[in-house]
Amino acid sequence: MVALNPVLAAILRNTLGRRRGVTGCLFTFHRAARPEDWASLPDRDFYVDIGFLDRLLAYLARHGWSVVTIEEAIRRSAAGAPSKFVNFSIDDCYRDTFELVVPLFRKHGVPVTLFVTTGIPDGTHVMWQAGLEQTLRERDTVVLDGEIVDVASSERKRAVYNAKARAWEGREPLEYAAFCAANAVDTGAVYANHAMTWEMIEAVVGDPHVEIGSHTVHHPHVASLSEEAAFYELERSRLRLEERLDIDVYHFAFPYGRAGDCGPRDFELAGKAGYRSASTTRKGLLTAGADPLHLPRNTLNGRHQQMHHAELHLTGISGLAARVLNRV
Ligand SMILES: [Zn+2]
Numbered sequence: 167m168v169a170l171n172p173v174l175a176a177i178l179r180n181t182l183g184r185r186r187g188v189t190g191c192l193f194t195f196h197r198a199a200r201p202e203d204w205a206s207l208p209d210r211d212f213y214v215d216i217g218f219l220d221r222l223l224a225y226l227a228r229h230g231w232s233v234v235t236i237e238e239a240i241r242r243s244a245a246g247a248p249s250k251f252v253n254f255s256i257d258d259c260y261r262d263t264f265e266l267v268v269p270l271f272r273k274h275g276v277p278v279t280l281f282v283t284t285g286i287p288d289g290t291h292v293m294w295q296a297g298l299e300q301t302l303r304e305r306d307t308v309v310l311d312g313e314i315v316d317v318a319s320s321e322r323k324r325a326v327y328n329a330k331a332r333a334w335e336g337r338e339p340l341e342y343a344a345f346c347a348a349n350a351v352d353t354g355a356v357y358a359n360h361a362m363t364w365e366m367i368e369a370v371v372g373d374p375h376v377e378i379g380s381h382t383v384h385h386p387h388v389a390s391l392s393e394e395a396a397f398y399e400l401e402r403s404r405l406r407l408e409e410r411l412d413i414d415v416y417h418f419a420f421p422y423g424r425a426g427d428c429g430p431r432d433f434e435l436a437g438k439a440g441y442r443s444a445s446t447t448r449k450g451l452l453t454a455g456a457d458p459l460h461l462p463r464n465t466l467n468g469r470h471q472q473m474h475h476a477e478l479h480l481t482g483i484s485g486l487a488a489r490v491l492n493r494v
Contacts, residue, residue: 187248190239190452191231191480192445194255194419195466198266204468206320208302208327209295211468216266218471223274225473226252231480233276235377236417239452240443240461246454252480255279255445255463257381257419259286260296261359264366272375280370281381281419281445284406287364289357291385294342295331296360301351302327309348364410371411379417380404380441387427388420396432400439416442423447423463433459450485 201217204210226233232251234242242249254271256263259282271278285291301308306318310330317323334341346353370376380403382388388396404415418436420428423446436444436459443458450462464479478484 188243188246188452188454189249189480189482190243190251190253191482192236192239192253192255192452192461192463193466193476193479194257194445194447194463196257197260198256198262198270200266206303206323207468208299208320208323209331210324212295213468214466215468215471216270219267219466220270220274222473222476223270223276225476227274233271233274235277236279236379236443236445236461237377240458243452243454243456243458253277253279255281255379255419257281257421258283258385259362259367259381261362261366264362264370268370268373268376272373275375277375277377279377279379279417280367281379281417282362282367282403282407283381283385283421284383284403285385286361287367287410288406289361290383292339292342293353293356293360294334294338297342297351297353297356298330298345299327300356300359301345301349305349308345310345312348368411371413377417378407378411378413378415379419380407380415381419382421385421387422388432389427389429393431393435397435397439400432400435400441404440416440417445418443419445419463420447428460433457448485449479451482 195214197213198216198219199207199213201215204213204215207213223233230250234251234253236253236255239251239253242251256267256278259280263280267278283291302317302323307314308317315326317326345351371378382399383403383406384399386399388399391399400418407413407415418441420432425448428446433444443461445461445463447465448462449464452461462485464484
């Protein structure tokens, strides 16, 4: 993230906002934690502190931003009339989406979009991040590569989490299975603690504060798949949500969502798979007439929990900086 003086951010917000007319900012995040839990989480960058989110929603209301669904965001973008809006989408759908996030948006009377990886409620998605993290949180030592390793302090838990997440990249399910076997991890308990179940999703379907979209079946890097496999991930997850929940699903978000994770072929496939929109995680603002099949989204995470970080996204500065620095 580029550090920027908050005063400069405010000036640029005003100038960019006036020039563009339509200014939509789509935010995304994965997990939320209570303020008292956030600091001790081994993978805390993956979470947004729910207290920060509460303050951000109040800030947006005070500054005249309306919070809308993706459906409404693409309608406003297509209409082109001057407008200032944000959308919040939460990807994957962990249990905290149900317990913390949806109640917060209800409290503020504004909508939130849930992009569901259908393998999570179906129990077929390997929840390695949650399982590794929970095991590290609960124990003072773990077995790694045949050695007993000290993870008593929160610093050690964080260091081990980050080292393993990096080392496992590309073969997480296999590595996690070996870790679970060596440490007698109860994967059923991990699932129960961290998955959003179909019953939870059913409990929020029909709520005017909740929009349901799809985030594939297995959470792959879609660009790395064959065309047939990519189309399956896109279409199958939509059909699964529609048949299980008896709703229409029009919106999709690409897992990971950066330039190497989804490209022009995949944007086209999203249209063929029946979606009106597909979201990436390329930073930037949604402007008039934008192609709804590769929407920009700005990721909120544990490292950026001050209001001026959100302002960098609302002004479009983070998107400009990402393009200048070629971090897309
Ligand atoms: Zn995801």
